[in-house]
Amino acid sequence: MLKLLRQIALTGIVTEPPPRPDPSMRLVEQRLKSEVLALFAGSLAIRHVDAGSCNGCELEIHMLTTPHYNLEGLGIRLVASPRHADLLLVTGPVSRNMETALRRTYDAVPDPKLVVAVGDCGCTGGVFGESYASCGRVANVIPVDVAVPGCPPTPTALLQGILAAITGRARG
Amino acid sequence: MREKRQSMGPPSAFESLRLEAAPLRAAVPAWHARAGVERLREIAVGVAAKGGRLAALWGADERDRGEGFALHLALVVDDATLWLAVPLPAERPEYPDLADVFACANRMQRAAYDLVGIRSTAPDQRPWLRHAAWPPDVYPLRRDFGLDNWYGNDIEQYRFVQVAGDGVHEIPVGPVHAGTIEPGHFRFSIVGEKVLRLEERLGYTHKAVEKLFEGRDLVAGGMLAGRVSGDSTVAYAWAYAMAVEGLAGVAPPARALWLRALALERERVANHLGDLGYLGNDGGLAFGLAQFMRLKEEWLRLNGTLFGHRYLMDFVIPGGVERNVGRHGCDEVAAQCARLALEVQTLRDVYDDHAGLQDRFLTCGQLAPELARQFGVVGLAARASGLTLDARVAPGFEPYDRLGVAIQTHGAGDVAARAAVRFDEIFESLRLLQAIVEGMPLGEVATPFNTLGGPGRGLGRVEGWRGEVLVALEADDGLIRRCHAHDPSWQNWPALEHAVLGNIVPDFPLINKSFNLSYSGHDL
Numbered sequence: 001m002l003k004l005l006r007q008i009a010l011t012g013i014v015t016e017p018p019p020r021p022d023p024s025m026r027l028v029e030q031r032l033k034s035e036v037l038a039l040f041a042g043s044l045a046i047r048h049v050d051a052g053s054c055n056g057c058e059l060e061i062h063m064l065t066t067p068h069y070n071l072e073g074l075g076i077r078l079v080a081s082p083r084h085a086d087l088l089l090v091t092g093p094v095s096r097n098m099e100t101a102l103r104r105t106y107d108a109v110p111d112p113k114l115v116v117a118v119g120d121c122g123c124t125g126g127v128f129g130e131s132y133a134s135c136g137r138v139a140n141v142i143p144v145d146v147a148v149p150g151c152p153p154t155p156t157a158l159l160q161g162i163l164a165a166i167t168g169r170a171r172g
Numbered sequence: 173m174r175e176k177r178q179s180m181g182p183p184s185a186f187e188s189l190r191l192e193a194a195p196l197r198a199a200v201p202a203w204h205a206r207a208g209v210e211r212l213r214e215i216a217v218g219v220a221a222k223g224g225r226l227a228a229l230w231g232a233d234e235r236d237r238g239e240g241f242a243l244h245l246a247l248v249v250d251d252a253t254l255w256l257a258v259p260l261p262a263e264r265p266e267y268p269d270l271a272d273v274f275a276c277a278n279r280m281q282r283a284a285y286d287l288v289g290i291r292s293t294a295p296d297q298r299p300w301l302r303h304a305a306w307p308p309d310v311y312p313l314r315r316d317f318g319l320d321n322w323y324g325n326d327i328e329q330y331r332f333v334q335v336a337g338d339g340v341h342e343i344p345v346g347p348v349h350a351g352t353i354e355p356g357h358f359r360f361s362i363v364g365e366k367v368l369r370l371e372e373r374l375g376y377t378h379k380a381v382e383k384l385f386e387g388r389d390l391v392a393g394g395m396l397a398g399r400v401s402g403d404s405t406v407a408y409a410w411a412y413a414m415a416v417e418g419l420a421g422v423a424p425p426a427r428a429l430w431l432r433a434l435a436l437e438r439e440r441v442a443n444h445l446g447d448l449g450y451l452g453n454d455g456g457l458a459f460g461l462a463q464f465m466r467l468k469e470e471w472l473r474l475n476g477t478l479f480g481h482r483y484l485m486d487f488v489i490p491g492g493v494e495r496n497v498g499r500h501g502c503d504e505v506a507a508q509c510a511r512l513a514l515e516v517q518t519l520r521d522v523y524d525d526h527a528g529l530q531d532r533f534l535t536c537g538q539l540a541p542e543l544a545r546q547f548g549v550v551g552l553a554a555r556a557s558g559l560t561l562d563a564r565v566a567p568g569f570e571p572y573d574r575l576g577v578a579i580q581t582h583g584a585g586d587v588a589a590r591a592a593v594r595f596d597e598i599f600e601s602l603r604l605l606q607a608i609v610e611g612m613p614l615g616e617v618a619t620p621f622n623t624l625g626g627p628g629r630g631l632g633r634v635e636g637w638r639g640e641v642l643v644a645l646e647a648d649d650g651l652i653r654r655c656h657a658h659d660p661s662w663q664n665w666p667a668l669e670h671a672v673l674g675n676i677v678p679d680f681p682l683i684n685k686s687f688n689l690s691y692s693g694h695d696l
Contacts, residue, residue: 004526007522011463050353050354052355052376053402054401054402055402058352058353059402059446067462082348096303097303097376097378098355099325101376105348127384127399128399129384132305132322134379
């Protein structure tokens with residue numbers, strides 16, 4: 001136990017300041033009113049869905065919750081059920097074997113909801129594209145607000161995308 | 173070295189099978205042979221009797237060459253690989269079931285039927301990679317099937333094995349899981365908390381990888397190979413490059429091989445760090461996750477600096493590697509390895525002394541050595557069940573033949589053993605990394621590549637962090653004809669079903685993480 005406490009004390013805090021949102025990752029304009037976004041900004045719940053990725057993007061999503069990036073320190077949590085979620089973080093390409101599961105997961109998220117497509121495959125279909133087994137990009141299956149490119153995108157890029165999804169002014 | 177091995181002829185284990193085995197030009201010992209379907213069972217039984225195992229099974233459509241179909245097996249005996257091609261008639265492509273000889277054959281046979289339409293005589297004819305995205309009488313890997321063929325998608329009705337009895341009920345889990353992991357379905361039959369049966373349903377991430385290889389330029393195929401399973405990108409890219417180089421007769425420069433080993437060991441350490449963190453977390457010690465992921469992040473950052481990619485994607489290319497790591501970079505690697513060894517030792521002491529964690533780890537999810545052997549389990553799961561398997565020790569495999577890999581094994585086969593093997597392998601990889609940066613020969617890092625060439629085949633076999641990755645490649649005029657990439661998860665997924673028997677449901681996430689198998693690499 002002493003060793004454990006000593007290690008915690010020696011490590012200190014390695015968390016770095018978060019990046020700014022990157023509005024260029026937006027596919028559509030902000031749909032949500034600022035009152036709703038203010039709520040999200042305080043406590044955003046994310047459900048991750050792997051819709052057919054090579055698992056590279058998952059590696060970086062894992063890194064979001066680690067000490068350097070400290071996602072939870074920003075009031076953002078990864079949750080276990082779409083019913084608890086405000087935002088879906090979807091990696092792709094969407095395989096045809098995951099098409100139905102992705103649609104159902106999307107339907108299970110209560111409104112108002114946001115979708116962030118992750119990775120080159122999630123953004124465009126990537127190296128896998130569209131085929132007998134792949135629907136290609138996430139936006140081909142469910143509505144997408146923000147798309148974060150990269151193979152895989154870095155944790156910083158993922159954060160920029162997630163923050164872009166919950167910021168910006170709605171039109172009208 | 174290479175010529176010498178070829179003149180040695182096939183190992184005695186293959187000779188006794190009465191096969192005309194021809195040596196394959198490969199960086200690891202490999203032979204190719206053809207046999208009639210009537211001899212298939214006799215050969216399989218003969219290989220099993222020699223302690224050999226089934227490393228991969230796949231099908232191919234050869235009708236455009238007037239040869240019907242073909243069943244392909246990769247059989248490994250004593251670190252030598254035999255690629256066995258079995259021609260099957262076009263009108264009735266059927267072969268005898270091998271699942272009683274090699275238990276892992278069941279799903280591979282079903283996948284070969286789903287994709288190519290060659291049928292085994294096994295009683296279990298349920299689809300495996302096919303769900304409902306294409307009809308049962310259509311086979312995507314047939315040469316007359318277009319990549320873009322599109323059929324209606326439906327909800328699949330899969331026949332799970334039912335367990336009946338007083339108080340028995342089912343828990344369906346997935347394909348969308350509670351954690352940040354890949355998609356797959358687990359059907360638990362339980363009584364109380366105890367698991368009576370687990371049945372996996374995979375194939376959710378099937379995304380036409382093998383069809384996408386068809387017709388691709390040999391060099392361009394490397395990018396796809398590196399994305400079969402992202403966490404093993406170096407292992408796949410190296411196995412693929414090895415197959416291409418054997419096929420085309422290109423020898424990468426020595427420095428490139430050492431740089432590949434540098435990347436492969438860094439990939440192994442990165443994944444083991446992450447897994448040890450999650451094993452601590454799943455055992456209730458969040459401290460472990462925070463500490464190991466901190467170390468992993470620092471590890472990945474140096475990858476980004478030295479290789480231009482945090483996970484080393486596209487670093488290994490046919491003919492060599494994409495960039496050099498210079499003297500300064502090597503010094504950074506050495507310094508980081510020394511630091512990490514101290515940090516990991518501290519964390520290992522904490523894990524070992526933590527009664528609560530050890531209580532979760534010990535005897536949990538046991539896979540007995542005999543069962544592991546029967547399922548042909550490979551990689552770290554095999555070594556944690558006492559099997560001395562590691563593709564890095566294949567004779568003549570540069571640079572590992574110079575470095576000398578100490579295979580880390582453990583006898584208990586439980587979660588604690590799989591954690592211990594990860595710890596031991598981190599230390600062994602750190603030792604190897606030090607030896608690599610000290611002993612790396614100078615010179616070029618890639619051999620110029622002429623992709624044109626007549627018909628040929630090549631084989632690659634590399635020990636990734638999870639286990640043995642195998643790539644079998646056939647090409648014509650520099651274009652891929654058929655490329656089968658095989659993930660160690662094919663062998664290990666069925667064994668996981670057995671490792672959880674008798675355990676309680678809440679221990680499943682821990683057991684599952686201790687294997688940490690690939691969905692994408694398996695579903696292709």
